[in-house]
Structure formats: C-alpha cells, structure tokens
Amino acid sequence: MATSKVKIAEEILRRLRKYSIDSDIDERELMISTHETLSTIIRNRYFETKGMECQEVSGVLYYTLLDREVKKSDSDTYYIDIPSTTVELPFGVEIKRVGTRKGMGFVPVQLGFNDLYANLESSTLEGQIGYYKQGNAIEFSNMTYSNKPDAVDISMVLPFDALDEDDAINIPQDMLDQAIDIVFNKYAKTLGIPPDEIANSIDN
Amino acid sequence: MINIDKFKRFVYFVANKNGRGTLTPSDFNSAAERALFAWTQNQLSNQEQYQPGNPVSQTSLELDQASIDKLRHLKETRSIGFTGGRMPIPNGVITDLNGEVMPDYWRYSKIMHKYSKNGQVIRRPIEIIKEMEYGNRMDSSIVAPTKKRAIGLFHDTYVEIQPESLITLVTLTYIRNPIAPVWGYTIVNNRPVYDDATSVDLDAPNSAFNQIAMIALEFIGVHIREQELVQSAMGFENKGV
Numbered sequence: 001m002a003t004s005k006v007k008i009a010e011e012i013l014r015r016l017r018k019y020s021i022d023s024d025i026d027e028r029e030l031m032i033s034t035h036e037t038l039s040t041i042i043r044n045r046y047f048e049t050k051g052m053e054c055q056e057v058s059g060v061l062y063y064t065l066l067d068r069e070v071k072k073s074d075s076d077t078y079y080i081d082i083p084s085t086t087v088e089l090p091f092g093v094e095i096k097r098v099g100t101r102k103g104m105g106f107v108p109v110q111l112g113f114n115d116l117y118a119n120l121e122s123s124t125l126e127g128q129i130g131y132y133k134q135g136n137a138i139e140f141s142n143m144t145y146s147n148k149p150d151a152v153d154i155s156m157v158l159p160f161d162a163l164d165e166d167d168a169i170n171i172p173q174d175m176l177d178q179a180i181d182i183v184f185n186k187y188a189k190t191l192g193i194p195p196d197e198i199a200n201s202i203d204n
Numbered sequence: 205m206i207n208i209d210k211f212k213r214f215v216y217f218v219a220n221k222n223g224r225g226t227l228t229p230s231d232f233n234s235a236a237e238r239a240l241f242a243w244t245q246n247q248l249s250n251q252e253q254y255q256p257g258n259p260v261s262q263t264s265l266e267l268d269q270a271s272i273d274k275l276r277h278l279k280e281t282r283s284i285g286f287t288g289g290r291m292p293i294p295n296g297v298i299t300d301l302n303g304e305v306m307p308d309y310w311r312y313s314k315i316m317h318k319y320s321k322n323g324q325v326i327r328r329p330i331e332i333i334k335e336m337e338y339g340n341r342m343d344s345s346i347v348a349p350t351k352k353r354a355i356g357l358f359h360d361t362y363v364e365i366q367p368e369s370l371i372t373l374v375t376l377t378y379i380r381n382p383i384a385p386v387w388g389y390t391i392v393n394n395r396p397v398y399d400d401a402t403s404v405d406l407d408a409p410n411s412a413f414n415q416i417a418m419i420a421l422e423f424i425g426v427h428i429r430e431q432e433l434v435q436s437a438m439g440f441e442n443k444g445v
Binding site for chain 2: 029
C-alpha cells in the first residue's frame, strides 16, 4: 500500500502522543528523521545483500523527477541542481538514470572524468553525454550548446526532499516498519518515554 | 442545570438552618457561586495536586469520558474573524462571526482553521506554543509556521496567530466561565420567598449536585462557625458523595 511522508510522520506522532499528549514534536521533524533512517536502512540492506550476490536496490524505491532545468555554470559547463539528497551508495547506484525523456540516458562517469580522460578518444563517450555528481549539482560532460536539452529527467532513490509530503510513495512494508520503530525510539528517548521491557528467558 | 431553589433547600437541610437569619440569601448566593466555581475548577484541573516534575491532577479536562461529560455544558465553539494575526479572546463582550456575543473565556480547548490544498479543504488545528518557544519557531528552518502548520501564542486579550497574513478566520473551542447562580426572591411577610423569574440555576450537570453542595456547605460551615459541618462536608466531598 502506498504511503506518504506525512502519513509516516503521523503514524509515529500518534504513537508518541499515546505517551505524551503535550509532545511538541512537529511532523516535519519526523519526516526528516524518517528520511535519514530509511537512507540508513537502504544502505545497510544494499551491503547485506552483497553476501547473497543479489546486490541491488529495489526498483520501487526509485522515483523519476521530471524536467529539471539544465543550467550553465560560470565555467561554461552545464549542470542541474540535485533535487534531493539521496542515499549514498557505491558506484552511483542511487541514481538510476539521467537523461531526456525520449532519448537515451546519459552515461555515468566519475568525478574528475574530464581531466582524467582529457584528449583521449574515450573522452568523447562516442558522442554521448556523461554525468557525475559534484556538491549540490549533477554536472555534464560532452554537453555543449548544440546538444544541450532544456531539461532532463532524473531517477533516484527516495528523493524525499523533492517529494511533496502528500505524494504517494512506495516503501516496502518491512522497511517502513523498521524505520518507524527506529524513529519512534529516537524520539521516545527525547520525551523520556520508558523503553519496552524485553523478556529475555535466556539471561533471566 | 441544577435548580437553585432545590439546591438551597438541600444545603439548608444539611446545615439544619431554617432560614431565620443565620444565612442571608446574599450569603447563600455568594457561597453557591464560589462552590460552583471551585467545583468547575476541580474538574478542569487542580494545580494543588501537581507533583514536582509531574504536573498532573487527579482529574482534568478531557482526561476521560467522565470528565468530558462533566464539563461539556461549558463548551463553546465559535467562528472568529480577525486581521493582523490577532484573534481576540472572548470576554463576554466581543462578538463572533455571526454577531453573537461570545461568553467569557476560561480554558482553551482548540483552535481550528481551514486549509485548502489541490481544491480540497482540510480543517487543521493551530498549535499553541509557549512564549519561550516563539523565537525558535518563528526563526526555524524546519518547523516555522506555515498555513498548514500554523501556531498560536496567548497574549492578555488575544491569541497571536502565525503566519499572520495567511489566517484571518478560525474556529475556537473553549470552556466558558459558568454563569453565576442567583437565588432570587421577593419579600413576603418579612421573609424571603423564592422567585423563579429572578433566579439563575446552577450552571452544572445534575450529577454534580452533591459535590457542589458539599463545597458550599464547607464555606457555610466556616461562615457560621460550625466546625462539625465543615468536617462532615469535607468527608462527604472526599468520598465523592
């Protein structure tokens, strides 16, 4: 079942208010915390699945953000602003695709590609456009005035910041359950809510 | 509502006073009014029962269904229009959006306003914050007030609503002051006789009759120096008679 950022926050807030009705925690704080927690879970699962040789990020976690304006930098290169922070994964897995809607996707290259491959045949990417992340931007190589699109689409893992709080998002239920528990426990400490008693028949 | 004459007769019965000058109607009215306010205050919250670090009284407004039922007769919900982010607090003089005078405010319950998104109108609560939080909230990059998540701050005669330029109409729900009871009378053969036309009944549910009467009897017991009466009334009150 699709949920939304505000639904997740509300679920946590309702649990917290069972203990402290005067809780002055804002849904927006919980949304930020949920985003951080989900990022950790996704990253951990990515590495956990490495041992099973099926290292991947579930497709349901990728969202495509449309029509991000291509801008020109002071150094005459082209870039788009990264619309949202995302999960940091090896090899840029967190970004599935950058490209125009109908054309081919651009080629992911490493930061520093332009210097490393300068004057080499491979630097032209056989006429394709490359992209890499730098700071708050995704910068393009081999993009010139003549082949520059006005806007590009970008598919990335859970771009929370770019989603409206009511937008439907699809997060696997087990992952959501884990995230909600973690965020609840973070704020339970802040509010002085006693932790759950754990019945441990081995130690007892 | 509790009939004031019935209430008076019961109080006089327990106090064993027959109305021959030991307690004037004026004294009785005063005791009845104070007893009513004391009872209402106890239902709202009794700060004397607070413990350090645990500001919780034995009962309080909306603690459970019983406490909700006890005070629902005092609940007022009024639509209030205003400008400049200043929602006036009802004082028995100012009027609501329908031009009706709003009874005097006692205790806050909630403030709602309408928020529209994608053509859908949603009623949203306005969060009441404390003075010490105000600066941090107004200046916050995370929890600053927005039309969807507005905040309110109580001042002496008004509630400051932020963002002030976006909200000009709210619905306030509050607990009003109870109406002061009056045992009205006319003098017949030099004796006061109950007058229904000038009387005002006790602004409380019938279920609270005994409790208010015991509080009134404590006041009356002190007034007429009847220590036994005070003790007995306190005993009854503590037992929840």
